[in-house]
Structure formats: C-alpha cells, structure tokens
Amino acid sequence: MRVVSGIQPTGNLHLGNYLGAIRNWVRMQDEMPEEGDCLFFLADLHAISMPHDPAELRRATLEMAAALVACGIDPDRSILFNQAQVPAHAELQWLLNGTARMGWLNRMTQWKDKAGKNREGQSIALFAYPVLQAADVLLYQATHVPVGEDQKQHLELARDIAQKFNNDFASADAPVFTLPDPITPPDAARIMSLRDGMAKMSKSDPSEMARIELADDADTIMKKVKKAKTDPEALPSEAAGLAGRPEAANLVAIYAALAGKTADAVLAEYGGQGFGAFKPALGDLLIESFAPITGRFRALMDDREALDAILARGAARARELGGPTLDAAYRALGLVRGDTQ
Numbered sequence: 001m002r003v004v005s006g007i008q009p010t011g012n013l014h015l016g017n018y019l020g021a022i023r024n025w026v027r028m029q030d031e032m033p034e035e036g037d038c039l040f041f042l043a044d045l046h047a048i049s050m051p052h053d054p055a056e057l058r059r060a061t062l063e064m065a066a067a068l069v070a071c072g073i074d075p076d077r078s079i080l081f082n083q084a085q086v087p088a089h090a091e092l093q094w095l096l097n098g099t100a101r102m103g104w105l106n107r108m109t110q111w112k113d114k115a116g117k118n119r120e121g122q123s124i125a126l127f128a129y130p131v132l133q134a135a136d137v138l139l140y141q142a143t144h145v146p147v148g149e150d151q152k153q154h155l156e157l158a159r160d161i162a163q164k165f166n167n168d169f170a171s172a173d174a175p176v177f178t179l180p181d182p183i184t185p186p187d188a189a190r191i192m193s194l195r196d197g198m199a200k201m202s203k204s205d206p207s208e209m210a211r212i213e214l215a216d217d218a219d220t221i222m223k224k225v226k227k228a229k230t231d232p233e234a235l236p237s238e239a240a241g242l243a244g245r246p247e248a249a250n251l252v253a254i255y256a257a258l259a260g261k262t263a264d265a266v267l268a269e270y271g272g273q274g275f276g277a278f279k280p281a282l283g284d285l286l287i288e289s290f291a292p293i294t295g296r297f298r299a300l301m302d303d304r305e306a307l308d309a310i311l312a313r314g315a316a317r318a319r320e321l322g323g324p325t326l327d328a329a330y331r332a333l334g335l336v337r338g339d340t341q
C-alpha cells in the first residue's frame with residue numbers, strides 16, 4: 001500500500017482541506033501497516049501555474065508544512081516534502097506529456113473554472129496542471145490517493161494516462177505505472193463556502209468570511225460561523241429535511257464531521273432549533289477541534305530551521321523512492337537517462 005497526496009501551498013489551510021483531505025491523510029498514516037509508505041507533499045510546482053509572488057510562495061510552503069505537521073502528519077512516519085526538491089516530478093510530467101491528450105485536459109472542470117472565458121491568456125502550466133498531478137502519484141506507484149471530491153477528476157485522468165502509457169509502451173505483464181485509486185471521505189468530501197452553499201470552500205474565494213482557516217483565532221472562528229449565510233427555517237429533525245437547503249446542510253455536515261456523528265444524529269439533538277442555538281454550538285466545536293492544532297502550528301512556525309530539515313529529509317527519501325519508476329519510464333520510451341546509466 002502506498003498512499004500519496006498533495007496540497008498547494010497557496011493561502012492558508014482551511015476547513016475544507018482539513019475535513020476533505022488532511023484528516024484522512026493522518027488516519028491513513030496512523031493505520032498504515034509496517035510495509036506501506038505515506039508520501040505527502042506541498043505542490044509548490046503547481047502553485048506557479050497562476051500568477052504568484054515568489055517570496056510569498058516560499059513562506060507559504062513552509063507554513064503549509066507546519067500546518068500539516070500540526071494536523072498530525074508525523075515526519076518520522078510519513079515522507080513530507082515539497083515537489084520542487086524532487087526534480088523527478090517535473091521530469092516525469094514531461095515524459096507523460098507525450099501520452100496525455102489535449103482533449104482530456106480540455107474537459108477538466110478545474111481548468112474550465114480557472115481559465116473562465118480567457119483560455120488564450122492562461123499559462124501552459126495551468127492547462128498541463130493535471131499531467132503534473134498524474135506524475136506526482138505515478139512516480140511513486142501510488143495505490144491510494146486521499147483527496148476531496150474536487151480532485152477526483154484529476155485522479156481519473158491520472159489513471160487514463162497511466163493506462164495509455166502502459167498500453168503503448170509496456171508489456172501487459174510488466175506495466176510501468178500502477179493505477180491509483182482516489183479515496184474520498186464519506187461525509188466531508190465537499191465542504192461549501194460559508195457565504196454560498198452552492199460554492200465550494202476555497203482558498204481562492206476573495207471573501208475570508210467564506211472559509212475558516214487553521215490560523216484563525218477563536219473570536220474570528222465564532223464571528224465567521226455566526227455570520228455564515230443560512231435560511232430562516234429551524235433545523236429539521238432528520239437529514240432528509242435538509243434537501244434544498246444547501247447552507248443548512250453544509251453547517252450540519254461540518255458539525256457531524258467534527259463530532260464524528262451522522263447528520264441524523266446531529267439533527268436528533270438540534271432538530272426544531274434555530275441557527276441562533278446551532279451556530280454557537282458549531283463555533284464552540286470548531287474552536288475546540290482547532291485549538292490544539294493551532295497551538296502546535298504556532299510553535300512549529302517559530303522554528304524555521306526544523307521545518308527546512310523536515311522537508312530536506314523527506315525530499316531525499318522521495319528522490320530515492322521515485323528513482324526506479326522514473327528510470328523505467330525513460331527506458332520504456334526509448335530514452336537513456338544521462339546520469340544514471
């Protein structure tokens with residue numbers, strides 16, 4: 001079993017990242033048998049697909065590493081690194097560019113959303129982004145990729161690329177790449193914005209009120225929850241009654257995910273009550289859940305050298321693990337890799 005996943009170091013880690021992905025990473029790490037590996041990385045190479053400030057990217061990469069450790073990623077048990085320190089990601093992407101099809105990339109909803117009407121003005125990197133994502137997981141023969149709902153399409157593309165590459169360049173009994181399975185949490189795969197129950201909670205939302213961030217203090221969390229958009233109805237007593245009420249459904253889903261309960265169990269307690277009662281309870285639960293993480297995060301941010309050392313160690317291990325697959329991919333394509341053969 002090989003678990004691989006990444007997060008872009010742009011903006012701060014938010015509740016959607018935490019419930020949709022990071023919490024699952026920690027669970028998988030904690031349950032990983034001796035012979036398996038977990039690799040988690042900061043997708044700093046992906047971050048240059050949009051306009052960015054170099055100094056800010058450097059800062060955000062370290063900060064996201066600290067956030068992951070604070071959430072429970074243990075650098076002694078998981079391999080934690082940033083892509084830029086492992087050149088094989090970019091190299092393998094180039095090799096896969098020969099296999100990926102324009103039509104496949106054109107269908108990616110993230111590309112369509114981010115490019116909007118101005119496709120011609122976007123970077124090549126934004127268009128080819130999912131090919132780098134495929135390289136990220138195929139390089140390590142990932143079997144399981146824990147992600148939120150929004151990344152599933154990219155993982156399906158990674159499978160298509162792997163399959164076509166194997167078909168075109170490898171024999172059936174010795175495939176170069178393993179087909180990875182996306183793993184999404186059953187209950188919190190898509191956390192929505194606090195301002196709009198139809199839009200996903202996202203780092204790129206211009207309104208900070210739309211998301212709860214790991215770095216928020218208790219007052220900010222409570223303020224954001226109290227100002228969250230809702231409707232005037234009381235909460236229903238069963239989850240079925242949340243149909244057509246996206247904002248209410250989202251707040252109940254967040255509560256349920258944090259409390260480790262089903263939405264029905266939450267509504268058995270709060271059904272019939274208004275948001276005046278439910279929101280403070282949700283705010284308290286969020287504050288209580290984030291407090292230990294935030295404390296660890298602040299302490300880690302004070303020791304930049306330790307963070308650098310964690311990432312350097314993880315990158316060295318990742319380079320080692322990815323080497324054989326990169327070699328195999330070069331060889332399959334009829335290329336001889338300069339420094340290794």
Ligand code: TYM
Nearest residue numbers: 006007008016017020021043133147148151189190191201
């Ligand atoms: P990113 O940085 O946008 O998000 C990191 C993880 O958080 C999940 N997520 C959410 N889950 C539930 N609700 C939300 N509102 C929400 N917002 C974000 C994402 O699904 C993701 O799992 N392209 C990726 C990073 C990446 C990657 C990879 C992931 C690069 N290479 C290889 C997996 C494997 C991204 O931008 O995620």
